[in-house]
Amino acid sequence: MTRAISLHDVSKSYTRGTRVVDRLSLDIEPGEFLVLLGPSGCGKSTVLRMIAGLEEIDEGELLLDGEYANDLMPADRRIAMVFQNFALYPNMTSRDNIGFPLRIEAPGEDPRPRVDTTARMLGIEDLLDRFPAQLSGGERQRVAMGRAIARHPTAFLMDEPLSNLDAKLRGHLRAEISALTRELGVTTVYVTHDQAEAMSLGDRVAVLRGGVLQQVGAPRTVYALPANVFVAAFIGIPRINLLRGLVRAPLDGAMTISLGKQYLRLPEPLCLDHQLLRVQQGREVIVGLRSEAVRIAEPAAARPGEVHITGLVEHVEFQGHEVLVHFNTGSRPAVVPDLEAPRPVPPVRRRRRDPGTVLDRLRTRAGTLRAGPVVTLEHPADPDPDPAPPDGRLPGDLIVRTTPDIDLRHGMQVPLLVDIAHLYVFDQHGERICPAPDRLPDLEE
Numbered sequence: 543m544t545r546a547i548s549l550h551d552v553s554k555s556y557t558r559g560t561r562v563v564d565r566l567s568l569d570i571e572p573g574e575f576l577v578l579l580g581p582s583g584c585g586k587s588t589v590l591r592m593i594a595g596l597e598e599i600d601e602g603e604l605l606l607d608g609e610y611a612n613d614l615m616p617a618d619r620r621i622a623m624v625f626q627n628f629a630l631y632p633n634m635t636s637r638d639n640i641g642f643p644l645r646i647e648a649p650g651e652d653p654r655p656r657v658d659t660t661a662r663m664l665g666i667e668d669l670l671d672r673f674p675a676q677l678s679g680g681e682r683q684r685v686a687m688g689r690a691i692a693r694h695p696t697a698f699l700m701d702e703p704l705s706n707l708d709a710k711l712r713g714h715l716r717a718e719i720s721a722l723t724r725e726l727g728v729t730t731v732y733v734t735h736d737q738a739e740a741m742s743l744g745d746r747v748a749v750l751r752g753g754v755l756q757q758v759g760a761p762r763t764v765y766a767l768p769a770n771v772f773v774a775a776f777i778g779i780p781r782i783n784l785l786r787g788l789v790r791a792p793l794d795g796a797m798t799i800s801l802g803k804q805y806l807r808l809p810e811p812l813c814l815d816h817q818l819l820r821v822q823q824g825r826e827v828i829v830g831l832r833s834e835a836v837r838i839a840e841p842a843a844a845r846p847g848e849v850h851i852t853g854l855v856e857h858v859e860f861q862g863h864e865v866l867v868h869f870n871t872g873s874r875p876a877v878v879p880d881l882e883a884p885r886p887v888p889p890v891r892r893r894r895r896d897p898g899t900v901l902d903r904l905r906t907r908a909g910t911l912r913a914g915p916v917v918t919l920e921h922p923a924d925p926d927p928d929p930a931p932p933d934g935r936l937p938g939d940l941i942v943r944t945t946p947d948i949d950l951r952h953g954m955q956v957p958l959l960v961d962i963a964h965l966y967v968f969d970q971h972g973e974r975i976c977p978a979p980d981r982l983p984d985l986e987e
């Protein structure tokens with residue numbers, strides 16, 4: 543099948559030597575809703591603008607409906623873009639705003655029938671004679687959507703279209719966008735830094751970090767089988783617990799992962815995934831535990847595959863329907879440094895009298911060309927043995943979700959059961975070891 547949009551090894555630099563999009567390859571099927579997800583500054587909008595023809599592609603190929611499109615003028619791409627700031631003409635009514643691109647495309651034709659059909663579809667018939675200043679944020683966004691739809695484009699490109707709206711309206715419009723694009727069957731590329739939005743909208747989610755594609759897959763797959771620790775940490779609320787661990791695999795004893803003051807004993811017989819961990823013997827790894835993998839219960843209540851640890855309550859976060867409990871388990875959190883705002887490394891300027899060795903220069907150049915490992919435990923970004931909690935997290939190295947009826951207070955020592963079937967292990971560079979990378983998604987777990 544011909545792909546609606548294909549990017550082959552596409553790169554883009556704004557300043558020489560710093561790629562903000564680095565060899566991106568992505569195939570988007572006709573009618574698919576693909577979300578580009580990543581922290582601010584990771585190159586999402588740049589990708590969208592290259593597809594729209596608003597930004598030149600430095601290297602690589604863009605195909606639209608199977609045709610080479612790098613040099614196609616934006617107007618010839620039959621693509622409609624919806625922006626964060628709505629971009630409506632303030633001196634035009636909604637009717638004229640929606641009809642404007644139609645008048646440009648087909649000057650002799652009366653745009654009214656198409657404007658009326660679009661307005662009916664969006665339920666904005668009664669807003670057609672108002673100017674943007676007389677509309678609420680949500681209404682303006684509907685008009686902006688109308689302008690995009692009325693053109694009958696072959697693809698929608700949406701750049702954080704909901705981020706200027708309040709949470710309630712965002713949820714509402716999110717559902718509308720999803721229903722509308724599916725009804726129209728138009729290929730959509732949607733940019734957001736909000737993982738919840740990405741997970742609820744996308745047929746597939748493509749996660750970017752520092753201009754480099756980390757993983758692309760269905761929302762359930764990127765959640766259940768994140769390619770690396772960056773994807774694991776970026777997707778899911780509350781954020782996955784990431785602890786520094788040490789694999790101990792004695793030939794004559796049980797295999798454990800030490801978490802500082804406590805350890806996880808891997809149940810025997812070892813499953814295939816855990817047998818693969820043997821090669822990590824004596825090495826530091828990152829243990830990932832989503833909040834649903836840990837529950838508060840006595841050791842006697844352990845089900846098969848659950849192992850016991852304890853935690854000291856550091857903070858109780860009341861959320862209404864549930865409570866997030868922050869425990870101190872005596873382990874050290876693993877910090878994923880550029881979770882919020884990875885920036886491409888600018889080239890290091892050397893003074894002329896100190897050109898460095900050839901190897902130095904090659905290293906510097908390589909550093910600017912690839913995003914590098916997600917996290918490096920050999921050379922921790924923060925050498926402080928007791929670092930501040932990452933990403934503004936409250937104290938405690940392990941967050942557990944529980945029901946509001948459990949009475950927990952600061953300073954209590956609490957028994958915990960960890961479900962080893964939901965254990966993630968990442969290597970020193972942040973790549974996933976467990977579940978094994980070639981394991982097929984078992985999404986019913």
Ligand code: ADP
Binds near residue numbers: 589
């Ligand atoms: P995102 O959409 O993920 O927030 P962008 O694609 O807007 O990221 O930007 C990626 C990087 O490129 C950022 O570091 C940004 O500062 C830089 N950038 C974006 N546009 C320009 C530009 N016109 N000139 C120079 N740098 C730019």
